[in-house]
Amino acid sequence: MTRTEYPWLLPSAMSDPRDPDLSGHRSRARPRRTARDWIVDTFVFVIAAVIGLLASEASQQAGDSELVVFADQLVGAAACCALWARRRAPLGLAITLIVVSVVVPVAAGALLVSLFSLAVHRPFKPVAIVGALAIGGSAAQAAVRPDPGMSFLASVVTGLILILLVIGWGMLVRARRQLVVALRERAWRAETEAELRAEQAQRLAREAIAREMHDVLAHRLTLLSVHAGALEFRPDAPPAEVARAAGVIRDSAHEALQDLREIIGVLRAPGDGDGADRPQPTLATLDALVAESREAGMKVTLDNRITDPAAAPAATGRTVYRIAQEGLTNARKHAPGTEVTVAVSGGPGRGLTVDVANPAPLGEAAKVPGSGQGLIGLTERATLAGGRLEHGATADSGFRVQAWLPWPS
Known part of the structure; x- marks a missing residue:
């Protein structure tokens, strides 16, 4: 699995694959709102406002007074504005809007959006409980503020269908996000393991090079010792022979120094046996x-x-x-x-x-x-x-x- 195969695996996601929008990460500080967040929040605000306007027209047709209609519109506008906090407190917002929508039908649009957000950001158990409360609140609303164009049973069935639809949609979105998070974690772990394997391979290669260079260096030093010993035990050797031996010592020392520079910083693995007699390829x-x-x-x-x-x-x-x-x-x-x-x-x-x-x-x-x-x-x-x-x-x-x-x- 590579990042090119999964374009959502961005560097920021690879550093921490968890999603703060899912349960289990609510204690983590949320990042700042992105342009996508502003667009989505504005869109759901408009949707809730449109549904609220339709409910307000139905309230006017029911013969409610202008004061009641005006109060409904104020409460509905406040409910729509409250949707900007739907990511931070989806549970509290949904329960509040359930209570408000019983007496203010204009808040129904904001309620549906809050139920969707709750299903996206919270696990099934609290979503099921709040969903049952929303269904009960919908039935209560049909009794307290009936729609003149629909019967009580039709209002209850319509509310039930809408609530189940938005909750089911939200749970589907949540399941997809959990799948993406699982894929991110898998890719993150695979990349971490690959980096560890590469580091281990480099360490083993350096140790092997250190052992091999040790063998070569031992060979160079052995030559130096042999020629230096010959000069020590034959002080009366001809000048030409002394010069030749000195040249060999100089060349061997230079090559030994070059080999030594190659193994600076490379440690030999402990416990390895001496391989000075091992033949070296050239x-x-x-x-x-x-x-x-x-x-x-x-x-x-x-x-x-x-x-x-x-x-x-x-x-x-x-x-x-x-x-x-x-x-x-x-x-x-x-x-x-x-x-x-x-x-x-x-x-x-x-x-x-x-x-x-x-x-x-x-x-x-x-x-x-x-x-x-x-x-x-x-x-x-x-x-x-x-x-x-x-x-x-x-x-x-x-x-x-x-x-x-x-x-x-």
Whole structure:
């Protein structure tokens, strides 16, 4: 479920999916009136006023005095104005208008609107009680202020039908709003869970990168120790050999510093064993990875334009290897039988570009689900290396993973 599929899932709704118009949230402060609220309130005010005018004409036809008609009109106008408070106090307003409408038929329109609002904003039990009171009040009104154009029974039946119609309509609106709130909550929870999963995947990817960088850093420091020890135990070595050893120490220290910068802020997970002896892939081992995939039955085309893969920085080459490995794994899982293209290009100063693409999957392979955690880890790895990674579907319904990584000159 996404926000584009459900346009009512606005950012404000996603931050708190509850609806203050529904029961259970009445203690929450209501937001300020929107333009839609003003339009709706004005519309129901006009509807109540029109119904009140029709009832006033019926009162004039019944032969009531001008004073009674004038008093009815004043009370009816006050009842219509009271509708502006129908959202804040729908229960009290409905009960008040039931009592008023018994002796003032002009307030009947405002009563119907208040019953509708009550059914929208309150649960069934209080609505049923107030509805029964309204039906009783309608019968009392037919007896106290009868309509000259209708019999007592017709007046009671008409009032009963109108009350049931407005209450039923209000309950229908309430049910729809509750459905919308439920969908909002579901989408909000799904988005929160997705964010938590993404954060966890990033944390795990950082821990994996920290472990891998630890292995590389241990290797660099071991080389430094070996060459420094050789200089210590052979102080009489020829100057050329001393200079060569010093150059190796300098280069190893520089590369170790570069690797160390990549893992600043990345913590190693506690309890992991030492993996210093674990072999590390490089750009030079990319051919072996492709050959292994071909032996597994995949159709892979490798376009490696790097003339000297061993000259690439170890960390960069390893990242390229991991990206190609993940791309081949995804292609084997989601698009088996298709031909995968792996292209690597670049050089010192220009950076390294790796591109793994496959055409549209065949048959039912397109329906194989995927979590996307591997691509999240690759994105994190490329970002920490100072590069970038992009992935997504192509125009021919295939899939492409493309990354750029720095290669200092």
